[in-house]
Amino acid sequence: MDRIRKIFLVSINNIRKWATNPRIYVLFILITMFLWSSIRPILSFSKEMGIRVTPWVFPHLASSFVGQLILMLGVVLLFCDAPFIDEGQPYFLIRSGRYTWGMGQVFYIMMGMTIYLLIVNFISILILMPNIFLSTGWGKILGTLAENHGESVNEIEYISKKILLSYTPLKAFVLSFILEWCAGTALALLMFVINICLNRAAGATIASLIILLDYAIYSNFPSVKFFYFSPVSLSKLILIDSKGISNYPSNEYAYIFFIITIIVLSIISVLSVRRKDIQVQPAV
Template sequence: MIRLQYILRIFRYKLLSRKFFFYVFFVGFSFWLFLNPLKQISNITGYGISPWGYPLLLSNVFFAVLFLGSAVYVFSDIPDCGKESMFHYIRLGRIKWGIVQLITIVFLALIITLLSFLVSVVTLLPNIVWEKNWGRIYYTIALTDASSQYELLFLSPYKILSHYKAIEALLMTIGMVFLVLTFLGVAMFSISIFFSNSIAIIFGEIFAISPLVVDNISQKTPIVQFFSPASWIGISNIGYEYNWDCPTMGYIIFVLCILIGIFSVMSLLKIKKKGIY
């Protein structure tokens, strides 16, 4: 059995590190930069802002690049080869150490996902209005020129507002972000094991900017969206009935779970065979 204390110790070390604090600051600033203009619209119109802007923001390709790039920064030191990690490596053995690292990645992905949603809500205070629908502000942005008038950095895609209920879109986005971040972390871990940490970071940065590239290419070649996991954090890139140019939710979950499984098994087999120290 893998002792829970080792997992908690590593997880606590990650969350209390200077790197994670810097990540929280950067994410907070990014959300403020994109969402603060909404408060101006709210103050002028007198409408409150519903707390469900997270799915709309993650569907913005420029914000997606910033968001994924910051996640790469968090995962950039996995596996940690410091003294603390070496101690765990010796105490647990190769395979158990690798499993602990993978579990840590999953928990980090979950924390990043939930924390980013929480930050998106806090950023809108005190203009938040707690309602289960999208609210007037997002419809105003979608149906008028308010985005250009108030210099918003993101749009409110009407196809999301019309096709999904607010809470449904939120839960879908949280699920997709969690799976995509888990894949990113596990893939970077595996690349670090097989090659080096530097190559893993290069992969991560290419992964982070891929939504921008795919967004331009997909206008003429929609099929590329089926091969771009980074683009799947935005539900505007998820297909539904009568919209088969994008991968469906089932396809995305299946592919991500398979890829996460493959990279995890490959990493453990490599660690078992040769180790890392």
């Protein structure tokens, strides 16, 4: 129990530092600007039609290329300072021990990803709030936009008919949230390992290249088999085969891929902390 408490304290200490870190404010300002430009047209269309809109926008946004690109680059900006060792961390490192401290950093990444996605969804709902209503269905506005592929409103092109036909809103939201969390956590853990073994620039660069791999595969490789090796692609509901009738990755494959990846990277992260010299680094 004492070790669990220390792991939790290390994680909470990192979360608390968000309040005094300008990088975090810049991140959420940029995310808010993107969400505003992406979701505001849906609100405007809803008002023009005189029909309220349901809040189930996140699964569609996270399945679009631009939306996924921005959200994942936000993860890079959020965790680019891994392994999160500043002037105050040596105290926690000495008091808790390397193993516990390393586990605390891994748990911080998982906790931070959860908070990040919750804030993204909160901002999305806040933007729609003037004309929103809760429903267990997709609603006429999202249904119309999906059916017309965004032709009714030029700025809206990411509402997916495939997602509407394949999932209920709640199921789509939960699955999309989980897959997005898995992809972001895997990227952050990879940056953690690379930053310890090499440097911060290397971690952010490699993570960004993995994010861009999704677009490279979509644009240049006709075979869907390449999606099996792209974590960002596997987090998109639109590229997941929920019924097992195509060559696209299945839900089961995506879950197994992410579970194995996160477990392996978590173990490597803790081992890296135990075996490598951890140097205090300036804040990013």
